[in-house]
Amino acid sequence: MDMTDFGPIIKKRKRQDALFNIVGIACTLVGIVALGALLADMLADGLSRLDPQFFLSFPSRFAARAGILSSWVGSLMIIAVTAAMAVPLGVAAGVYLEEYASKNWVNTIIETNIANLAGVPSIIYGLMALGLLVYGLGLGQSVLTGGVTLAFLILPIVIVATREALRTIPQGIREAAYAVGSTKWQVTRYHLLPYSTGGILTGVIIALSRALGETAPLITIGALTFIAFLPPSPVSTEFPFLSFEWIWSPFSVLPIQMFNWVSRPDQDFIVNAAGAGLALITMTLSLNAVAIVIRYRMRRSIKW
Amino acid sequence: MVDSVLTSQAKAEKPARFKAEARSLSFFYGEVQALKNIDLVFEENKITAIIGPSGCGKSTLLRCFNRIHDLYPGIKYEGELRLNPSGLNIIDPKTSPLEMRMRVGMVFQKPTTFPKSIFENVAFGLRLRGENGKELGERVEQALVDSFLWDEVKDRLDRSAYDLSGGQQQRLCIARTLATSPEIMLFDEPTSALDPNATSKIEDLLVSLKESITIIIVTHNMQQAARISDNTAFMYLGELIEFDRTANIFQMPSEKLTEDYITGHFG
Numbered sequence: 001m002d003m004t005d006f007g008p009i010i011k012k013r014k015r016q017d018a019l020f021n022i023v024g025i026a027c028t029l030v031g032i033v034a035l036g037a038l039l040a041d042m043l044a045d046g047l048s049r050l051d052p053q054f055f056l057s058f059p060s061r062f063a064a065r066a067g068i069l070s071s072w073v074g075s076l077m078i079i080a081v082t083a084a085m086a087v088p089l090g091v092a093a094g095v096y097l098e099e100y101a102s103k104n105w106v107n108t109i110i111e112t113n114i115a116n117l118a119g120v121p122s123i124i125y126g127l128m129a130l131g132l133l134v135y136g137l138g139l140g141q142s143v144l145t146g147g148v149t150l151a152f153l154i155l156p157i158v159i160v161a162t163r164e165a166l167r168t169i170p171q172g173i174r175e176a177a178y179a180v181g182s183t184k185w186q187v188t189r190y191h192l193l194p195y196s197t198g199g200i201l202t203g204v205i206i207a208l209s210r211a212l213g214e215t216a217p218l219i220t221i222g223a224l225t226f227i228a229f230l231p232p233s234p235v236s237t238e239f240p241f242l243s244f245e246w247i248w249s250p251f252s253v254l255p256i257q258m259f260n261w262v263s264r265p266d267q268d269f270i271v272n273a274a275g276a277g278l279a280l281i282t283m284t285l286s287l288n289a290v291a292i293v294i295r296y297r298m299r300r301s302i303k304w
Numbered sequence: 305m306v307d308s309v310l311t312s313q314a315k316a317e318k319p320a321r322f323k324a325e326a327r328s329l330s331f332f333y334g335e336v337q338a339l340k341n342i343d344l345v346f347e348e349n350k351i352t353a354i355i356g357p358s359g360c361g362k363s364t365l366l367r368c369f370n371r372i373h374d375l376y377p378g379i380k381y382e383g384e385l386r387l388n389p390s391g392l393n394i395i396d397p398k399t400s401p402l403e404m405r406m407r408v409g410m411v412f413q414k415p416t417t418f419p420k421s422i423f424e425n426v427a428f429g430l431r432l433r434g435e436n437g438k439e440l441g442e443r444v445e446q447a448l449v450d451s452f453l454w455d456e457v458k459d460r461l462d463r464s465a466y467d468l469s470g471g472q473q474q475r476l477c478i479a480r481t482l483a484t485s486p487e488i489m490l491f492d493e494p495t496s497a498l499d500p501n502a503t504s505k506i507e508d509l510l511v512s513l514k515e516s517i518t519i520i521i522v523t524h525n526m527q528q529a530a531r532i533s534d535n536t537a538f539m540y541l542g543e544l545i546e547f548d549r550t551a552n553i554f555q556m557p558s559e560k561l562t563e564d565y566i567t568g569h570f571g
Contacts, residue, residue, distance in 0.1 A: 175372060179410040180484055181402055182432055301464065
C-alpha cells in the first residue's frame with residue numbers, strides 16, 4: 001500500500017492560512033489607519049485652538065474670538081432631551097415586543113418595520129419633525145423639538161438593543177422566576193430589567209453618541225447656525241430649584257457649528273472647525289468609554 | 305381505575321393518601337400529543353419517580369403541575385389533574401397558573417441561580433408573597449437549614465450566589481422553593497449536571513424533605529430512582545407503561561418494555 005505524502009498538501013494549506021492572515025491584517029488596517037489619519041489631521045489643525053477661551057466664547061465674526069460655548073451646551077441639552085425620551089420609550093417597547101407580545105402576524109410586521117426604521121435616512125426624520133413638531137404641534141425650533149427628533153431617530157436602535165439584551169437572559173431564569181409565582185411584570189421588574197441593564201445601557205450610549213453627531217435632521221427643523229446666548233439655566237435659585245424653560249430655547253449643536261465654519265472661505269475658521277470637531281469626538285469617545293466600562297462590569301457580575 | 309394502578313401489595317399497607325391524581329391526562333404541543341391519557345396517582349409525603357427514555361413525556365407531565373407550560377403558546381391540556389384534598393383540577397383553564405406556582409414548587413435541571421446575593425436568591429419567592437423584615441430573614445435561614453446549606457453559607461449571605469459550587473447552587477434553588485412552603489415539589493432531573501458527591505447530598509435532602517412535602521422527580525438516572533423513590537412510573541412515547549412500588553418496578557417489572565428499559569436495552 002502506498003503511503004500518502006502529506007507534505008505538499010500541508011504546505012499548500014499553510015500557505016493559504018498565511019495568505020489570509022496578511023489579507024485580514026490589511027483589511028483591518030484600512031479602517032484603523034483612515035480613522036487615525038483623520039484624527040491626526042484634526043489634531044494638527046485644531047489642537048492649538050483648544051483653550052478655555054474657545055469653550056467659553058460664543059460664535060463671532062472674528063475667527064480668533066469665536067468659540068463653541070453655545071453649541072456644546074446645545075449638544076448637551078439636546079442629548080439630555082433625547083435620552084429622557086428615547087430610553088423609557090425604547091426600553092418599554094423592547095420589553096413589550098420581546099416578553100409580552102404574542103407571536104402573530106401583526107407583531108411580526110411591527111417587529112420587521114422597527115428594524116427597517118433604523119435604516120431610514122436621518123433627514124427624513126428631520127422633515128417629519130419639521131411638519132409634525134415645528135408646525136403641527138407648534139413646538140418651534142427649540143431644544144425640545146431637536147431632542148424629540150433625535151429621540152425618534154434613535155428609538156429603533158434602543159428597541160433593538162433592549163431586545164438583544166433580553167435575549168441573552170437564559171429561558172431557565174425566566175422559568176425559575178415564574179415557578180415561584182411571579183407575574184410577568186414581576187419577572188420583568190426584578191429579573192429581566194436588572195440583568196439586561198448592561199446591554200441596554202451599552203446600546204443606549206452607542207445610540208446617543210450617534211445622535212450627538214447628527215446634523216441633517218437638526219438643520220431641517222431649523223437649528224441656528226449662529227447663536228450668541230445660552231438657554232435659561234436648568235437650575236434656579238428659587239423653589240423648586242429646577243427650571244425647564246431651556247427646552248423652549250433656540251439652539252445650535254457642535255456638528256452644525258462645525259459645518260458652518262467649514263463652509264467659510266477664511267482659513268482661520270477651518271481651524272476653528274477642527275477644534276470643534278475635536279470637542280465633538282472627545283464627547284462621543286468618552287460616551288463609548290462609559291459603555292465599555294458598564295459592559296465590562298456587568299460581564300463580571302453575571303455569568304451565563 | 306386510578307386505584308388499580310397501585311398493585312395489591314401496595315394496598316395491603318395502610319391506605320395511601322394521594323396528594324395528586326392524573327385522570328386521562330393528555331397534553332399537546334400544537335398538533336403533537338406529548339401525553340396520552342395518563343392515569344397516575346402521587347402519594348402524599350412520598351417520592352414518586354418518573355423514568356423513561358428522552359422524549360417520553362416525563363418532563364412534560366411534571367410541567368403540568370405548575371402550569372409552566374402556559375408560558376408558551378399553542379399548548380393544550382385535556383383530562384384532569386386533581387390536587388387533593390380539595391380536588392382542584394390543576395389544568396382547568398379557570399385555575400390560575402399563578403396560584404399553582406405559589407402552591408407547587410419546581411427545581412430545574414441546571415441550577416437557576418439568579419445573579420443576586422445568596423440571601424436574595426432564597427428570599428425572592430417570599431418577597432413575592434409580601435414578606436419582609438425580620439420574618440423574611442428567619443424564613444430564609446430556615447429554608448437554608450432545611451436544604452443542608454446553612455453551615456456553608458451563613459457567613460456570606462450577601463455574597464453573589466455565583467460564588468457557590470454547582471451542587472451548592474442547586475441546593476440554593478431548592479432552598480428558594482422550600483422557603484415558600486409548597487405542597488408539592490417538582491424536580492426535573494435535578495442532579496444531571498452534578499458530580500456524584502453533590503448528587504448524593506441532594507438525594508439525602510430529597511429523602512428528608514418528604515417528611516413534609518410530596519415530591520415528584522423526573523430522572524434519567526435509574527439508580528437514583530431506585531435509591532430514593534417510593535413509587536416509580538415508567539413512561540414511553542407519551543404513555544404510562546407501568547406504575548408500581550419502586551422495588552417492584554426494578555425487581556419484577558410486569559411489562560416487557562419496562563424490563564428492557566431498566567436493564568439498559570434501550571433509552
